[in-house]
Amino acid sequence: MKADVLLGLQWGDEGKGKIVDVLTTKYDIIARFQGGPNAGHTLEFDGIKHVLHTIPSGIFHNGAINVIGNGVVIDPVIFENEIIAIDNLDVEMSKLLISKKAHLILPTHKLLDAASEKAKGKNKIGSTLKGISPTYMDKTGRNGLRVGDISDPNFKEKYEKLKRKHIQILDFYDFEYEVEELEKKWFDSLKTLKRFEHIESEHFIHKALKDGKKILAEGAQGTLLDIDFGSYPFVTSSNTIAAGACTGLGIAPNKIGEVFGIFKAYCTRVGSGPFPSELFDEVGERLGRIGNEFGATTGRSRRCGWIDLPALKYAININGVTKLNMMKADVLSGLDIIKVCTHYMLNGNKIDYLPFEDNENLTPVYTELKGWDKNLMDITSLDEAPKEVHDYIAYLEKELETPISIVSVGPDRKQTFFR
Numbered sequence: 001m002k003a004d005v006l007l008g009l010q011w012g013d014e015g016k017g018k019i020v021d022v023l024t025t026k027y028d029i030i031a032r033f034q035g036g037p038n039a040g041h042t043l044e045f046d047g048i049k050h051v052l053h054t055i056p057s058g059i060f061h062n063g064a065i066n067v068i069g070n071g072v073v074i075d076p077v078i079f080e081n082e083i084i085a086i087d088n089l090d091v092e093m094s095k096l097l098i099s100k101k102a103h104l105i106l107p108t109h110k111l112l113d114a115a116s117e118k119a120k121g122k123n124k125i126g127s128t129l130k131g132i133s134p135t136y137m138d139k140t141g142r143n144g145l146r147v148g149d150i151s152d153p154n155f156k157e158k159y160e161k162l163k164r165k166h167i168q169i170l171d172f173y174d175f176e177y178e179v180e181e182l183e184k185k186w187f188d189s190l191k192t193l194k195r196f197e198h199i200e201s202e203h204f205i206h207k208a209l210k211d212g213k214k215i216l217a218e219g220a221q222g223t224l225l226d227i228d229f230g231s232y233p234f235v236t237s238s239n240t241i242a243a244g245a246c247t248g249l250g251i252a253p254n255k256i257g258e259v260f261g262i263f264k265a266y267c268t269r270v271g272s273g274p275f276p277s278e279l280f281d282e283v284g285e286r287l288g289r290i291g292n293e294f295g296a297t298t299g300r301s302r303r304c305g306w307i308d309l310p311a312l313k314y315a316i317n318i319n320g321v322t323k324l325n326m327m328k329a330d331v332l333s334g335l336d337i338i339k340v341c342t343h344y345m346l347n348g349n350k351i352d353y354l355p356f357e358d359n360e361n362l363t364p365v366y367t368e369l370k371g372w373d374k375n376l377m378d379i380t381s382l383d384e385a386p387k388e389v390h391d392y393i394a395y396l397e398k399e400l401e402t403p404i405s406i407v408s409v410g411p412d413r414k415q416t417f418f419r
């Protein structure tokens with residue numbers, strides 16, 4: 001048996017949560033492999049919207065086991081709030097398992113994130129301020145605390161040692177902070193984390209694969225936010241790509257099956273950094289308004305633009321995407337023309353890839369397709385979609401050389417069509 005991977009191909013918020021929820025009925029195990037509460041994965045069904053940050057998006061289907069893998073970083077306070085939010089929803093909590101090797105976000109990691117962003121001034125990354133980068137720095141620096149450490153009798157001592165180191169670093173910054181209250185909440189919230197079974201998730205996953213169980217690995221963020229292949233330094237601090245499922249869950253590369261790549265029918269980005277096809281006109285404003293493009297974690301407005309083929313092709317190659325899922329087709333309704341970025345111009349030369357340098361100076365080159373008027377949110381089958389929708393899908397499939405297996409036309413589970 002092989003594990004399938006589902007991940008974002010743009011700058012995050014493609015609609016991963018929605019599709020994982022829809023696909024969960026086909027899987028035995030849903031496992032998050034990287035990122036932390038910088039993620040905000042939205043699911044909608046029965047008229048209610050749920051936003052998950054740490055918990056995998058398979059949690060609302062009774063039956064599937066949900067695993068938080070070793071590659072994830074956990075803030076126990078945010079985790080506790082997520083549990084409270086779903087506690088009265090008839091969710092089987094016993095099916096949520098947490099890797100002992102997942103790293104903990106300490107209160108001082110969040111302070112360090114804020115201090116670092118403040119010091120960067122106008123060059124700030126636009127971090128979600130959830131402490132992601134300082135936590136991964138401690139992981140690779142071999143100083144981190146992990147979920148399995150909570151039951152160590154010396155846990156408090158280990159915590160104090162790491163906190164002292166953080167305080168020393170904070171002293172270098174011009175940054176006011178208050179740690180006691182945050183710390184109290186943090187220690188209180190560990191009780192909730194302790195209620196769940198802590199496992200050696202790689203062994204659990206190996207056995208599950210051997211036993212023929214179907215696994216879906218759920219990514220967070222998107223390929224263009226990957227620490228190695230994204231628009232560095234305006235990226236997150238983990239490998240968001242398919243390889244991240246190997247390191248973040250302990251799945252061997254030859255045990256990866258399908259790779260589902262999710263993209264919006266247009267493009268968004270939240271936070272700083274290059275975005276060649278960004279729109280600053282009324283079309284961009286319209287995409288944001290109709291697409292309700294506000295961050296699920298921070299509430300910030302998302303920057304909007306046209307779909308970017310060079311960036312998508314790059315993401316498809318890096319991840320080995322086997323099937324594409326196109327989200328938010330409904331948001332394009334009512335536009336006379338839809339533009340697609342096919343290339344960039346850089347210093348007078350036409351290029352079709354994201355270069356190492358000068359990302360800010362890329363000028364997008366567009367081709368135009370005919371838009372459509374019909375509201376897609378009410379259609380009950382893709383056959384009811386206008387010809388122009390099918391033309392758009394066919395054009396993208398040809399250019400991207402990958403089949404589009406799912407088209408989404410609204411936030412609800414039901415507004416999803418398989419092709």
Ligand code: GDP
Pocket residue numbers: 008012013014015016017018039040041042043044290291292295296327328329330331408409410411412
């Ligand atoms: P994720 O981080 O990739 O899980 O995506 P987010 O949840 O942050 O952002 C996607 C947003 O789009 C959420 O508000 C979803 O409810 C919404 N959404 C998902 N699919 C569709 C769709 O096909 N059409 C519309 N209009 N909204 C969608």
Ligand code: IMO
Pocket residue numbers: 008011012013014035038039040041125126127128129130131132133219220221222225234235236237270271272296
């Ligand atoms: P989901 O899983 C969109 C962005 C932040 C910032 C950069 C670094 O919901 O798609 P960080 O807090 O990770 O240090 O921030 O990455 N970012 C996201 N943008 N969706 C996300 O997650 C994101 N997680 C981080 O806005 O630009």
Ligand code: MG
Pocket residue numbers: 012013014039040041042296297
């Ligand atoms: Mg999101």
